[in-house]
Amino acid sequence: MIKREITHPIFLKMASEMDDTFWKYIYEDLSYGKCPYGIYLQNEYICSFLKDKEFSYKIDETSQNLLSDIHNLLKNKAGILSEKEKIKKKEEFFTNKINKLNNKKYLRENLIQSFVLKMSEKFDINIEISKKIINFLFVGFMLKVISLKDITFQNDQIENIKGIEFQNKKISIINNFLYDKYFSLDTSIFYEDFQKKNVLSMWNQFANEMFKNNTIIF
Numbered sequence: 001m002i003k004r005e006i007t008h009p010i011f012l013k014m015a016s017e018m019d020d021t022f023w024k025y026i027y028e029d030l031s032y033g034k035c036p037y038g039i040y041l042q043n044e045y046i047c048s049f050l051k052d053k054e055f056s057y058k059i060d061e062t063s064q065n066l067l068s069d070i071h072n073l074l075k076n077k078a079g080i081l082s083e084k085e086k087i088k089k090k091e092e093f094f095t096n097k098i099n100k101l102n103n104k105k106y107l108r109e110n111l112i113q114s115f116v117l118k119m120s121e122k123f124d125i126n127i128e129i130s131k132k133i134i135n136f137l138f139v140g141f142m143l144k145v146i147s148l149k150d151i152t153f154q155n156d157q158i159e160n161i162k163g164i165e166f167q168n169k170k171i172s173i174i175n176n177f178l179y180d181k182y183f184s185l186d187t188s189i190f191y192e193d194f195q196k197k198n199v200l201s202m203w204n205q206f207a208n209e210m211f212k213n214n215t216i217i218f
Contacts, residue, residue: 004032007032012027014030046070112138113134114157123166123167125169130171150162
């Protein structure tokens, strides 16, 4: 049986500092010159030939950052991950995606509220009417009958919302989607959770209060 020769003992030190068994084996193999796919050792350098993940790093044992630098290159540059790290990366991806969507919704709702309240103050409109318009717009966005294409922005603030007209002491909604003959509402979508039940209640309130024509005036 051929006895393996340790060619890079520094990797044994790295292996001893790893909690993850996957990385222990990676560094133990590297100490014998055995490399993961795409990685190779050449003289005093550890290198990668993976497409768009190439690197060449000198193994300087006097460097205080040697261990962290190599581990960072293998993990974050070459993309070598243990199963635990792959799962964690997927979880972080979906968490970030959800947070991004939530933040986007929160920002949109804040902009709508700021716009309506600013215009209501300008045209001396009752706060209760303002609240109804804000809720109306929230419902419209949720049902995707109102989109960003209907909004004009200026200096990161809403300047105008298509179909919403502010006048002295009143707000007019032009061509309201509630009475669009091509628009139909599947009420079953509102029963999935408590929040959507509230939206259905809000919707019914609007339907009962508004005039049966294409222009609604509060």
